[in-house]
Amino acid sequence: MSLTTTDRAMAIAADVEAFVRGVVVPYERDDRLGGHGPSDDLVTELRDKARSAGVLTPHILPDGSHLTQRETAAVLRRSGLSPLGPLACNTAAPDEGNMYLLGKVATAEQKARFLAPLVTGGARSAFFMTEPAEEGGAGSDPSMMRTTCRRDGEEWIISGRKRFITGAEGAKVGIVMAKSDDGACMFLVDLPDPAIRTTRVLDTIDSSMPGGHAEIDIVDLRVPTSQMLGASGEGFKYAQIRLSPARLSHCMRWLGLATRANEIAADYACRRTAFGKPLVDHEGVGFMLADNLIDLKQCELTIDWCAGVLDSGSLGTSESSMAKVAVSDALFRVADRCVQIMGGTGVSGDTIVEQAFREIRAFRIYDGPTEVHKWSLAKKIKRDWKAANA
Known part of the structure; x- marks a missing residue:
């Protein structure tokens, strides 16, 4: 549960979670899933169902206004509970970030021609x-x-x-x-x-x-x-408008997927027995699940903090870099532990844990590798030091 969100966001988030768990999850074994992603007809089918359920593009309100970043965190986390959830709910990258950018920079004519089809889920x-x-x-x-x-x-x-x-x-x-x-x-x-x-x-x-x-x-x-x-000549400035919220949106969605992977691993550890007792009762397994809870909570708090910075009107460049590094690395630890806890099942396609591991591993590179963000933060440290000692 997000610490500082609103009642309207939690109501939207509850509807999104119910839809993803009840409608989207069964599609995770659909034969229209391939190595280069779901087919467009599968995306269309899922979005039609999301539209009927009232959870299509839930972070953009009917009047065209956008939920705050803290509110968005509650919603996008729930959409991320399945790898297909963001696609179904139209909260996926790159569309979510592109919609945000067009909403901030595009002219009225450009919004009507290019943004509107994205918001309605009719285009990628x-x-x-x-x-x-x-x-x-x-x-x-x-x-x-x-x-x-x-x-x-x-x-x-x-x-x-x-x-x-x-x-x-x-x-x-x-x-x-x-x-x-x-x-x-x-x-x-x-x-x-x-x-x-x-x-x-x-x-x-x-x-x-x-x-x-x-x-x-x-x-x-x-x-x-x-x-x-x-x-x-203003393209890099516009890119910065898009990149900080987009980095944080990645954190929100993958937090949802890691949460689901941990649920599956915990259920496995509580049901599976070895050496006379459930796996969860072996410290080597139980402690990994405990570490997962700690990492997941720290990710939630980091996202909430960075979202608050963005909601204040700041570009949040440094804050989003810190959040992206901390969350992507922590969620990878969570996904890795889930695979380890489940052993052979964890590396199979029998659950989404194996896919969660792959997707979250890529997240440590996408939207800026961990090392680039750390380098950027180190440069800021030097700039701040120079300013303080001028």
């Missing part, structure tokens, strides 16, 4: 930022961006290569980052587009995202000036 989106490392492209350091854009009359022409673009296959809305003479820019595009070509979909450790993670060639993509998001 992709965020085209990361580039191939071997070509010196942008990754954890977005300033290395090599994709270019140049103005040609009332259009912009964009060319470059992108990699690890989540959900590009099947997406209908794209946000493309490129570099002009002014600096970084963002563009809204309709998908598919013949100038945006998937060269391959990578095989990755995780498998929860529809469309997987694609490598993309962008060849002379023409975009009307009206589809630039904000102003030329």
Whole structure:
């Protein structure tokens, strides 16, 4: 239970939890699940059920306003109780972060054309930022961006290569980052587009995202000036608006999945006997479950603290880095212990514990590796020291 959320958020969260546990969980063995994520027809079916249950895009209210970050934490955690829950409820990455960004930056016309289909669950989106490392492209350091854009009359022409673009296959809305003479820019595009070509979909450790993670060639993509998001050269500023809440949203969703994995492991340990007693009565197992409770609670408190910072109006750059490091590392410990407790069953596909382990392991890299966030925090320590000793 979130410590500081509201009654309306807890009511929404209760409805989401009931839906995920009762409706979504049985789909975890559906044959439309593959190595590159669930099929689009499965996503559509789940979203139709969420719409009927009144839990589609639950973090955005009917008047278009957004729950606070602390309220969102209560809701997204419940949606994350199944790997399919965020997809069903339309709280998944990258759509959730893209909706947040468009809500903050897009014009009224852009919102009607690009945001509305995302909010209603009728479209998926992709965020085209990361580039191939071997070509010196942008990754954890977005300033290395090599994709270019140049103005040609009332259009912009964009060319470059992108990699690890989540959900590009099947997406209908794209946000493309490129570099002009002014600096970084963002563009809204309709998908598919013949100038945006998937060269391959990578095989990755995780498998929860529809469309997987694609490598993309962008060849002379023409975009009307009206589809630039904000102003030329302001792209990195807009990225910061998106990235801190998106990092925290990842923490919220994966906390839900780790919570479910721990429930399964605890049930296994209480039912399974070895050497004359239940596994939970062996300290080696019981203590792992105790450590899980401690880590899960610390993650909840960290998320609540960072959400409060964002709700105050701060960008929360350092705070979200701290939260992302602490939560991703702690949840990986939880998932790893769950696999260990369950032994052979833990590494099989008989439960979602094995998938939770894979998904949460990837989380330690996605939205910035642990080491990059620590490096950023170390730079802040140095800046603060210099300021205090000037």
